[in-house]
Amino acid sequence: MSKVLIDEIVNGLYILRVNDEDIKYFEALWSIPEGITYNSYLLKTSTGYILFDTWKHHYSKLFLESLSSIVDPKEIKYIVVHHMEPDHSGSIKEVLEANRYKAIVIGHPLTKMMLKSFYGIEPRFRIVRDGEVLDIGDKKLMFIHTPWLHWPETIMTYLEDYGVLLSCDAFGGYSIPSTIFDDNREVVKSYMSYVKKYIANIIGYYRNHILRNIEKIKKLGLNIKIIAPAHGLVFRNNPGRIIDYYLRIGKAEPLDNKVVVIYGSMYGFVEKAIEYAIEVLRKNGIKPVVFKFTDKEQTSISDIVSEVIDSKAIIFGAGTYEAGVFPTIRYVAEVIKHKVGGGKQVLIISSYGWGGVAGKKLQDILAPEFNIVDVIEFRGMPSKDYLERVKKALDRLIG
Numbered sequence: 001m002s003k004v005l006i007d008e009i010v011n012g013l014y015i016l017r018v019n020d021e022d023i024k025y026f027e028a029l030w031s032i033p034e035g036i037t038y039n040s041y042l043l044k045t046s047t048g049y050i051l052f053d054t055w056k057h058h059y060s061k062l063f064l065e066s067l068s069s070i071v072d073p074k075e076i077k078y079i080v081v082h083h084m085e086p087d088h089s090g091s092i093k094e095v096l097e098a099n100r101y102k103a104i105v106i107g108h109p110l111t112k113m114m115l116k117s118f119y120g121i122e123p124r125f126r127i128v129r130d131g132e133v134l135d136i137g138d139k140k141l142m143f144i145h146t147p148w149l150h151w152p153e154t155i156m157t158y159l160e161d162y163g164v165l166l167s168c169d170a171f172g173g174y175s176i177p178s179t180i181f182d183d184n185r186e187v188v189k190s191y192m193s194y195v196k197k198y199i200a201n202i203i204g205y206y207r208n209h210i211l212r213n214i215e216k217i218k219k220l221g222l223n224i225k226i227i228a229p230a231h232g233l234v235f236r237n238n239p240g241r242i243i244d245y246y247l248r249i250g251k252a253e254p255l256d257n258k259v260v261v262i263y264g265s266m267y268g269f270v271e272k273a274i275e276y277a278i279e280v281l282r283k284n285g286i287k288p289v290v291f292k293f294t295d296k297e298q299t300s301i302s303d304i305v306s307e308v309i310d311s312k313a314i315i316f317g318a319g320t321y322e323a324g325v326f327p328t329i330r331y332v333a334e335v336i337k338h339k340v341g342g343g344k345q346v347l348i349i350s351s352y353g354w355g356g357v358a359g360k361k362l363q364d365i366l367a368p369e370f371n372i373v374d375v376i377e378f379r380g381m382p383s384k385d386y387l388e389r390v391k392k393a394l395d396r397l398i399g
Helices: 057-068 092-099 109-119 185-219 239-250 269-283 301-308 327-339 358-366 384-398
Strands: 004-010 013-020 036-045 048-052 076-080 104-107 125-127 133-136 139-145 155-159 164-168 226-229 259-264 289-293 313-317 345-352 371-379
Touching: 004 057, 004 226, 013 057, 036 057, 036 226, 057 092, 076 092, 092 109, 104 109, 109 125, 185 239, 185 301, 185 327, 226 239, 259 269, 259 301, 259 327, 269 313, 269 345, 269 384, 289 301, 301 327, 313 327, 313 384, 327 358, 345 358, 345 384, 358 371, 371 384
Parallel strands: 048 076, 076 104, 104 125, 164 226, 259 289, 259 313, 313 345, 345 371
Antiparallel strands: 004 013, 013 036, 036 048, 133 139, 139 155, 155 164
16 A cells, blocks of 8 residues: 655644655656655644645545545535646545535636546636635635646645645655655755656746746745645755755756767667767766667656756767657657757767768757757768767867
């Protein structure tokens, strides 16, 4: 059985967290052997309970059992839906059935329609506008629309009495941290790389909205003491750290001298040129991050996207394959262009047998968003002259 963690964050506010160790591909796309958590929250007020989000439908029975250990579901007066993606809304139908549909569902104007189309339900519904404040019992809740983090109907809730921001997908991350809170430095340190991967994979296409929505939240002048997302750690020790980290990744700020090398090599021809490029980089004090697709190794595209987002430059290696680009590298390039965007220096290295087209086609995929330093194509194995061209191109790439 999946592990469930329940804790009281502050007086009357509970987290219900399940560790999803069964998942292999988030959104059926992104490889996450590290797993993920789903965090739901429950707030006790003087007039009843408010539930914020649920868990993925796979865990609906377990969610009801966990919820019932704190409160009879029939006592829930409101259910706030921050985001309709089914990893957060997947158990809402079962909760409403146990609640006998007494609760009023609160959400973005789009949410009501999505509840019907996703789950065939039409509960009592209360639309909340951007910046609207509701007094529920003895608690004050502000609702903040945060579109495209990462769906258009995404909202957050600020619990004014506690200084808690329930942020849904924003400020979350992959993995299953060994703690609920950010109190342990080592836990936080290891967690942050999974946060970057999560941002790049899930929110990368909308990363400009990270900047816009954080600026919007800052302008509200909220006294944020705790950030409680729908995945990963709750930040109560240093909530500013996760905000600043999201800002940095949202800006795709490159780390000094970070170069990502991505290549596919069927029979070693491309690999020889890439290995030479790696050697040159290392002699120049750069430790490249290398991802390869060969007959012995296939690397995670999820990790590639994560590492590219804060790189200074990228080297692509791909052979011509059936009058096109080696398929995996073509796909990776398209994903990077879509999720990360341009502005980075790129060197393309390509090998061919009878006709060289991969380099040009890869350039067409990446340009003009990326700055193509050079396209180096050779027949078969690279000669010394071509390796010298690689060296000169690297001088421009990292210069």
